[in-house]
Amino acid sequence: MTTINDQVTYDKCKERIQQEINAVLKVINEKMNEEETDIKKLSELFINLNSLNQTVILLNTIKEKSIKD
Numbered sequence: 001m002t003t004i005n006d007q008v009t010y011d012k013c014k015e016r017i018q019q020e021i022n023a024v025l026k027v028i029n030e031k032m033n034e035e036e037t038d039i040k041k042l043s044e045l046f047i048n049l050n051s052l053n054q055t056v057i058l059l060n061t062i063k064e065k066s067i068k069d
Contacts, residue, residue, distance in 0.1 A: 010059070010062075010063055013059060014056070014059055017052055017055055017056055017059065018056075020052055021049065021052045021053070021056075024045055024048055024049045024052065025049065027045055028042065028045050028046070028049065031045065
């Protein structure tokens with residue numbers, strides 16, 4: 001069972017990750033609108049976005065496991 005402290009920590013982590021996702025998406029959108037898009041930079045941003053999304057999945061898995069215990 002999770003404690004209130006665990007829930008607060010979880011919420012802070014999830015909020016911070018979401019802020020990072022939003023920031024990366026903003027940069028991706030800006031890069032996509034440039035006339036000469038730097039494909040290497042854009043691919044790095046998509047890799048970063050993928051990593052952040054995987055982190056959210058992992059965080060959700062951890063929370064589900066904590067609730068079951």
